[in-house]
Every structure is written in C-alpha cells, then in structure tokens.
Amino acid sequence: MPLKSYDVIVAGVGSMGSAACYHLARRGVRVVGIEQFDLPHARGSHHGYSRMIRQSYYEHPDYVPLLRRSYELWDDLNGRSCGGSGGEKIFHRTGGLYLGPPDGAIVPGAAAAAREHGLSHELLGAREVEERFPAFCVEDQYIGFYEENAGFIVPELAVRAHADLACAHGAEIRTGEGIIDWRAEEGGVVVRTSRETVEAGHLLLTGGAWSGALLRELGAGLTVTRQVLAWLDPAGEHASQLLAPGVFPCWFIETTTPFGHYGFPMTSSGGRGFKIALHQPGLELVGADDPAVPVTEEEVGDLREILRRWIPIADGPLLTSCTCLYTNSPDGNFMLGPHPEYPGVTVAAGFSGHGFKFSPVVGEVLADFACAGSTTHEVGFLSWERLLRS
Numbered sequence: 581m582p583l584k585s586y587d588v589i590v591a592g593v594g595s596m597g598s599a600a601c602y603h604l605a606r607r608g609v610r611v612v613g614i615e616q617f618d619l620p621h622a623r624g625s626h627h628g629y630s631r632m633i634r635q636s637y638y639e640h641p642d643y644v645p646l647l648r649r650s651y652e653l654w655d656d657l658n659g660r661s662c663g664g665s666g667g668e669k670i671f672h673r674t675g676g677l678y679l680g681p682p683d684g685a686i687v688p689g690a691a692a693a694a695r696e697h698g699l700s701h702e703l704l705g706a707r708e709v710e711e712r713f714p715a716f717c718v719e720d721q722y723i724g725f726y727e728e729n730a731g732f733i734v735p736e737l738a739v740r741a742h743a744d745l746a747c748a749h750g751a752e753i754r755t756g757e758g759i760i761d762w763r764a765e766e767g768g769v770v771v772r773t774s775r776e777t778v779e780a781g782h783l784l785l786t787g788g789a790w791s792g793a794l795l796r797e798l799g800a801g802l803t804v805t806r807q808v809l810a811w812l813d814p815a816g817e818h819a820s821q822l823l824a825p826g827v828f829p830c831w832f833i834e835t836t837t838p839f840g841h842y843g844f845p846m847t848s849s850g851g852r853g854f855k856i857a858l859h860q861p862g863l864e865l866v867g868a869d870d871p872a873v874p875v876t877e878e879e880v881g882d883l884r885e886i887l888r889r890w891i892p893i894a895d896g897p898l899l900t901s902c903t904c905l906y907t908n909s910p911d912g913n914f915m916l917g918p919h920p921e922y923p924g925v926t927v928a929a930g931f932s933g934h935g936f937k938f939s940p941v942v943g944e945v946l947a948d949f950a951c952a953g954s955t956t957h958e959v960g961f962l963s964w965e966r967l968l969r970s
C-alpha cells in the first residue's frame with residue numbers, strides 16, 4: 581500500500597511546531613503536525629500561563645529584527661484568534677523593567693541592543709524605579725532599564741490558536757501519536773509514528789525537550805533542565821493594586837550574573853496570583869521523559885527570599901507551583917536552520933529558556949526553509965555551523 585504523503589511533516593506540535601503548521605498551511609502547503617501528547621500540554625516547555633516578551637535583547641542584539649517581526653505576528657494572531665472577538669487575549673503589553681548592577685549583564689546588554697536598533701527605553705536610578713513602581717525595593721547599587729513595549733504571552737492560548745488556525749487553513753494535526761524514527765531518502769523523508777509510516781518532501785524537527793532523541797547524534801550538545809515556578813497570593817487590596825497590570829510591569833532582576841529571577845503583573849488571565857521563577861539554565865539536568873519532581877518547600881523558600889528582598893508586598897501564601905523544561909544549547913542561542921547532513925530536514929531546537937516570544941517568527945522561518953530552502957530572515961547567527969565549528 582502506498583504511504584500517506586504530505587508536502588511537510590512537523591515533528592512536535594508545541595510552541596514552534598504549532599506556529600510552523602500555521603505558516604505552512606496558510607501558504608497552501610499540505611502539512612501534517614504530529615504531537616505525542618495533547619494540545620497544549622504541561623509536560624514540555626509551553627505551560628505556566630505567561631512568557632515574557634521584550635525587544636531590547638541583552639542576550640544578543642541580532643535577535644532584535646526577529647523580535648520586531650515576532651511582535652507583528654503576535655499582534656496579527658491576537659486579532660485573528662481572540663483579541664478582536666472578545667476572547668482571551670494572547671499578547672499583553674504591560675511594559676518590562678530589568679534591574680541589575682551597572683556593570684552586570686542585563687541592563688548594559690539591553691541598553692546596547694536598544695542603542696544599536698533604536699528601541700525606545702528609559703534608564704532609571706534605584707529611587708526613580710521605586711517612585712514609578714512602588715512595589716519594588718531597589719538596592720542602591722542597582723539601576724533599572726524600562727521598556728514600554730515589553731509584555732507577556734499566554735503560551736497555552738498561543739499554541740492552541742496557532743494549531744486551530746493551521747487546521748482552518750487545511751493542516752492535519754494529530755495528537756497522542758509519537759514519532760518513533762525518521763530517515764531521509766532521495767527527494768524527501770519517511771517518518772514512522774506510533775500509528776503508521778508517512779512520507780513527505782520535507783521534515784521539520786520541533787521536538788523541544790525531546791529534540792535530543794529526534795536529532796540523534798546531532799542532539800548530543802543539548803541539555804534538558806528542570807525549572808521551578810511558583811504563584812503566591814499577596815495579601816490585601818493595596819498589594820493587588822500595586823501589582824496590577826498598568827501599574828506593575830513584567831520584571832527581571834539580575835540576582836545571579838548573568839541570570840536572575842523574573843515575574844509578571846497579577847492578572848486574571850490564566851494562572852491566578854503572583855508568579856515568580858528563576859531563569860538559570862543548567863542547574864538541574866533531567867531527562868525529558870523523567871516523571872516531574874514536585875517543587876519542594878526549600879525551593880519555594882528560595883523564591884520567597886528574593887521577593888522579601890525586592891518586592892516584599894508580593895510575598896503571600898503559596899497558591900500553586902510546578903516545573904517546566906528548558907532545552908539548552910551549548911551557547912544559550914537557538915539552533916535554527918537546515919540539518920547539516922540532510923537538506924530535506926530543518927531543525928528548530930535548543931531554545932534555552934527564552935524562545936517562546938519568537939515562536940511565530942520561527943514558524944515563518946521554518947515555513948521558508950521547508951518551501952524554498954532559504955529565508956530572508958537573518959538567522960545565520962543561529963545556524964548549526966557555529967556549533968560544529970566550535
């Protein structure tokens with residue numbers, strides 16, 4: 581019997597895979613997305629109700645043009661899926677405040693990216709931050725960088741919206757079906773799943789924490805880490821007012837150079853309460869299929885200590901907590917581009933705890949590679965060559 585055939589197979593329909601399905605389907609491409617779990621789900625990297633989005637990118641200024649395009653695509657997605665029709669908003673612009681020492685990584689890095697790309701921002705002294713955002717207590721030696729254009733995305737809604745729109749444009753999305761292996765052949769790929777074997781002209785590998793298995797030897801440099809999130813219930817009307825969107829921004833504090841703690845204003849969308857987490861990839865290595873180890877009291881205590889020092893009004897009773905997976909590349913930058921051995925395969929992996937905000941533009945880049953073998957987006961700095969050279 582002939583194999584079921586598609587133009588493109590997307591392996592993993594999470595943050596990047598759902599966006600790729602959408603961008604391919606809207607171009608009229610016959611695409612199938614194959615996802616081992618539900619859509620969305622809480623076993624990978626896209627759960628937890630909020631992902632920060634910002635443009636003054638301290639990690640590397642070359643990300644800024646991709647972010648500009650991502651902003652356009654998030655606005656478009658908001659309008660198409662829910663924002664325009666009274667549904668729950670996906671993209672919330674709340675402003676973003678980054679605090680750090682003047683010679684640290686975050687504030688100087690964000691300022692350099694903002695200068696290079698002409699992004700609107702403000703530099704604030706410790707007291708100016710406290711006057712503007714009274715919930716913060718800022719140590720004298722820290723300074724603030726404020727970016728009005730920053731905000732957060734609701735990741736579960738975004739994955740669902742990309743997948744729904746993809747299906748509306750003719751994509752087939754299958755859930756509860758794992759990809760077991762794949763092979764490149766003359767003119768295409770053959771993919772074996774837990775249900776059947778299918779073929780296509782092109783394969784996109786968007787497996788998140790499972791990318792190591794999908795990439796085989798090429799995935800050897802990826803590490804998966806367990807990350808802890810907690811939601812607290814700050815007491816009283818006063819706290820609710822000071823921590824509300826419009827009054828309180830998304831925030832990132834450089835508590836351990838070059839990493840730190842971050843969080844969001846309190847909103848009624850998605851998770852209730854005040855969310856705090858540590859962004860420090862590499863602390864606790866795990867396997868993607870390991871059972872999630874529950875958050876410990878000690879871990880919550882560490883997060884509380886940060887709040888008592890920097891945002892004391894937010895330190896209320898624990899509402900809930902969970903863990904989520906980062907998939908880290910060797911240098912913390914994404915691995916995005918054609919597979920170095922197989923031209924019919926493109927890879928998007930190693931998002932290193934900061935990829936969600938890029939998912940629509942990554943979807944567009946993946947669709948470009950699958951359809952044309954190249955993209956006009958500047959993604960050379962994310963190519964495999966940099967890692968194979970080092």
Ligand SMILES: Cc1cc2nc3c(=O)[nH]c(=O)nc-3n(C[C@H](O)[C@H](O)[C@H](O)COP(=O)(O)OP(=O)(O)OC[C@H]3O[C@@H](n4cnc5c(N)ncnc54)[C@H](O)[C@@H]3O)c2cc1C
Binds near residue numbers: 628630760786791938
């Ligand atoms: C706690 C936490 C906080 C974060 N905060 C931010 C933030 O503030 N801002 C930001 O921009 N980014 C943030 N990130 C990072 C961002 O969420 C990730 O970079 C992004 O979600 C990665 O997307 P992905 O598509 O690679 O992975 P996922 O969204 O996990 O998708 C991969 C999918 O592939 C599927 N899959 C894998 N293997 C197979 C297989 N063999 N067969 C079928 N399906 C398969 C998986 O089930 C999964 O659904 C955060 C991440 C975490 C964990």
